[in-house]
Amino acid sequence: MSTRAIPLHLLEHAAHNNALWCDAVCKLHGRPGEFRDGLWLNRFGTPQYYPDAVTLAGAEAAQRQLLAISALIEKPRAGAWAVKDSFSCLDLGCLGFRLLFEAEWISLNLSELELIPLPAGYSSTEIHTASELNAWENVWRGDESSAAGEPNGGIFRASLLTQNGIKFIAIRCDNRIVGGGILNEGGDVIGVSNVFASAVEPEIIWQSILAHAADCFPGTTVVGYESGRDLDTALRSGFRTLGPLRVWLSACREHA
Numbered sequence: 737m738s739t740r741a742i743p744l745h746l747l748e749h750a751a752h753n754n755a756l757w758c759d760a761v762c763k764l765h766g767r768p769g770e771f772r773d774g775l776w777l778n779r780f781g782t783p784q785y786y787p788d789a790v791t792l793a794g795a796e797a798a799q800r801q802l803l804a805i806s807a808l809i810e811k812p813r814a815g816a817w818a819v820k821d822s823f824s825c826l827d828l829g830c831l832g833f834r835l836l837f838e839a840e841w842i843s844l845n846l847s848e849l850e851l852i853p854l855p856a857g858y859s860s861t862e863i864h865t866a867s868e869l870n871a872w873e874n875v876w877r878g879d880e881s882s883a884a885g886e887p888n889g890g891i892f893r894a895s896l897l898t899q900n901g902i903k904f905i906a907i908r909c910d911n912r913i914v915g916g917g918i919l920n921e922g923g924d925v926i927g928v929s930n931v932f933a934s935a936v937e938p939e940i941i942w943q944s945i946l947a948h949a950a951d952c953f954p955g956t957t958v959v960g961y962e963s964g965r966d967l968d969t970a971l972r973s974g975f976r977t978l979g980p981l982r983v984w985l986s987a988c989r990e991h992a
């Protein structure tokens with residue numbers, strides 16, 4: 737991992753890219769978000785695993801962010817509210833939130849990537865159809881048994897496949913999906929997310945996704961966030977850390 741100083745603007749680009757991705761997913765569920773000064777938020781309820789707010793600026797914007805989040809959660813709802821504190825500088829305990837998890841933003845300049853060929857028997861392709869996307873999501877969820885369900889009924893809608901700069905990557909072995917991830921272009925960087933490996937070494941999946949990124953977006957910087965063993969794998973694959981983030985979850989509120 738490099739010890740060079742990390743430009744603050746790169747962390748800001750990573751947070752902005754993540755908010756753009758959240759916004760794209762929410763729009764296709766008919767629940768658009770909105771960008772405000774230092775914050776992306778969604779008033780309509782987000783799909784599973786997606787936050788209701790993502791901070792886009794650091795401590796200098798904390799007071800404005802707290803006011804906006806406080807106003808947001810006044811709306812009664814059955815589920816909890818989730819906030820991605822991108823700069824790990826908010827104390828949302830005063831608003832009834834608890835810390836759900838911590839992670840690290842990561843980045844890798846693709847011009848510095850050392851490409852490693854896939855092992856024999858493996859292939860890497862993009863997802864192009866609703867049925868392929870359905871199968872991909874089921875493996876990502878760890879529930880391949882539900883592959884017979886209705887295509888396009890999950891989190892990831894097939895219309896994402898036709899949007900510029902968004903790519904769902906599948907790594908196959910013996911014609912079976914064993915891993916993958918998502919690349920999304922935005923905020924002057926390429927976001928990588930939802931990386932998963934099923935009964936395969938995770939380094940194989942990371943290297944394959946990065947090779948795809950280098951082919952589609954040469955010379956750009958890839959950003960994302962990870963924690964625990966996934967963070968360790970990303971660092972072994974060439975990433976360096978940018979800074980911490982925290983995800984907060986509120987108590988559930990009942991409808992009025």
